[in-house]
Amino acid sequence: MRTNLSVEEALALVLAEARGELGVEEVPLREAYGRVLAEDLASRVDHPDQDDTAVDGYACREEDTWGASGDNPVRLRVIGESPAGRPFAGRVGKGEAVAVYTGAPIPPGANAVVRVEDTRREGEDVLLFAPASPKDIRPKGDDLKRGEVYLRRGDLLTPGRLGLAAAMGYPRLKVFRRPRVGILSTGDEVVEPGEPLPFGGVYNSNAYSLLGLVLEAGGEPVLLGKVADRPEEVLARLEAAGPLDLLLTSGGVSMGEYDVVRKVLEERGEVVFWKVKQQPGGPLLLARLGGLPVLGLPGNPVSSMVTFFLYGRPFLFRLLGRTDPPYRPLKARALTPFKGAKGKKVFRRGVLSFEEELVVRTTGNQSSGVLRSMAFGNALVVLPPDRDAREGEVVEVIPLTFVL
Ligand SMILES: Nc1nc2c(c(=O)[nH]1)N[C@H]1C(S)=C(S)[C@@H](COP(=O)(O)OP(=O)(O)OC[C@H]3O[C@@H](n4cnc5c(N)ncnc54)[C@H](O)[C@@H]3O)O[C@H]1N2
Numbered sequence: 001m002r003t004n005l006s007v008e009e010a011l012a013l014v015l016a017e018a019r020g021e022l023g024v025e026e027v028p029l030r031e032a033y034g035r036v037l038a039e040d041l042a043s044r045v046d047h048p049d050q051d052d053t054a055v056d057g058y059a060c061r062e063e064d065t066w067g068a069s070g071d072n073p074v075r076l077r078v079i080g081e082s083p084a085g086r087p088f089a090g091r092v093g094k095g096e097a098v099a100v101y102t103g104a105p106i107p108p109g110a111n112a113v114v115r116v117e118d119t120r121r122e123g124e125d126v127l128l129f130a131p132a133s134p135k136d137i138r139p140k141g142d143d144l145k146r147g148e149v150y151l152r153r154g155d156l157l158t159p160g161r162l163g164l165a166a167a168m169g170y171p172r173l174k175v176f177r178r179p180r181v182g183i184l185s186t187g188d189e190v191v192e193p194g195e196p197l198p199f200g201g202v203y204n205s206n207a208y209s210l211l212g213l214v215l216e217a218g219g220e221p222v223l224l225g226k227v228a229d230r231p232e233e234v235l236a237r238l239e240a241a242g243p244l245d246l247l248l249t250s251g252g253v254s255m256g257e258y259d260v261v262r263k264v265l266e267e268r269g270e271v272v273f274w275k276v277k278q279q280p281g282g283p284l285l286l287a288r289l290g291g292l293p294v295l296g297l298p299g300n301p302v303s304s305m306v307t308f309f310l311y312g313r314p315f316l317f318r319l320l321g322r323t324d325p326p327y328r329p330l331k332a333r334a335l336t337p338f339k340g341a342k343g344k345k346v347f348r349r350g351v352l353s354f355e356e357e358l359v360v361r362t363t364g365n366q367s368s369g370v371l372r373s374m375a376f377g378n379a380l381v382v383l384p385p386d387r388d389a390r391e392g393e394v395v396e397v398i399p400l401t402f403v404l
């Protein structure tokens with residue numbers, strides 16, 4: 001077992017456990033939001049499928065309308081109309097116009113459109129108070145070209161991409177199966193919300209903050225409850241859970257020796273590393289149980305969230321083959337001081353905002369037991385080992401991008 005790793009070494013070992021490929025399933029568009037695409041999608045259509053109008057107005061020949069103005073209107077003869085979905089059958093000749101509505105095909109012969117608000121209808125004729133513009137024509141394939149790949153395997157299906165898949169003509173999409181992530185809590189003091197809280201007890205918040213994080217990262221959380229101090233119980237709980245792609249445990253990693261999960265992992269599995277030079281989250285543990293990767297997250301509520309965000313989330317992204325990075329560091333000016341730690345990389349919680357430049361303020365009490373810092377912070381402030389940040393200094397921040 002390795003110990004006292006740097007954050008980078010630990011992350012590399014965690015990612016190395018994200019082996020193999022998730023199965024693929026086909027889902028209708030309405031169920032595909034937030035899933036990860038398992039195939040490249042080439043457009044089945046051109047969009048628009050022919051030149052069409054971007055405005056309501058009259059399609060005509062641009063050269064017939066030059067010089068049109070309020071004082072000097074141009075008169076054209078209206079020979080028909082082309083609503084969206086019902087193209088005009090004829091051809092627009094010299095001195096002629098066809099009434100068109102946004103999204104309608106431009107009739108042959110026309111090469112420009114004048115907006116309806118720059119016109120006045122007079123029986124069979126229309127008066128133009130401005131010249132027609134070719135800029136209000138959207139060329140065929142402006143948005144999508146048939147055969148071109150716009151969405152790729154590994155792309156997260158955001159609202160815009162779901163719409164794009166629909167626009168390309170796909171009713172169903174192949175997506176990766178959601179990784180199943182078991183969440184197991186330990187600790188005699190841990191009690192489910194709703195139960196009476198005994199003296200010294202604490203409600204099981206970790207299970208639910210982790211559930212949210214797993215969902216947000218594209219996983220399927222499997223709540224395994226809390227285990228008492230019996231190894232057989234842990235194994236029975238895991239067996240009943242069905243197949244998992246990752247197991248998260250929370251608690252019992254700092255002192256370790258008496259902890260049931262640690263005992264099971266050492267006796268039945270293999271501990272890859274324990275302890276990372278970071279704060280919070282120093283006692284993080286990585287193990288294997290059979291083929292199952294296990295992240296032993298520290299019990300403190302902030303520590304379990306931060307370690308999942310830094311290691312569990314990238315693990316799931318890797319397993320899903322996602323094309324977007326799990327987090328994107330930025331630079332921001334610290335408007336409050338942030339305290340570092342000796343020999344450890346530090347992740348403080350801050351509120352990031354834009355006030356002429358990106359700025360970040362502390363969320364206040366930075367104890368690993370104060371969950372409010374994760375509930376109301378929107379960024380981690382990253383300090384290298386042995387470094388405090390003074391007020392006014394530029395620091396690295398990782399936005400907590402909970403996008404789904
Ligand atoms: N002598 C030392 N003590 C501690 C060390 C150390 O190095 N030497 N490390 C500290 C650090 S850092 C952390 S983080 C914690 C990690 O503790 P454990 O993972 O062993 O977790 P517990 O002791 O079981 O609990 C810690 C804390 O978190 C609360 N907790 C636990 N589970 C939950 C849950 N599901 N929901 C909400 N809160 C939970 C628990 O009540 C404790 O308050 O160890 C330090 N100690």
Ligand code: MOO
Pocket residue numbers: 278279280281282283298300303368369
């Ligand atoms: O790492 Mo412990 O995570 O600070 O309280």
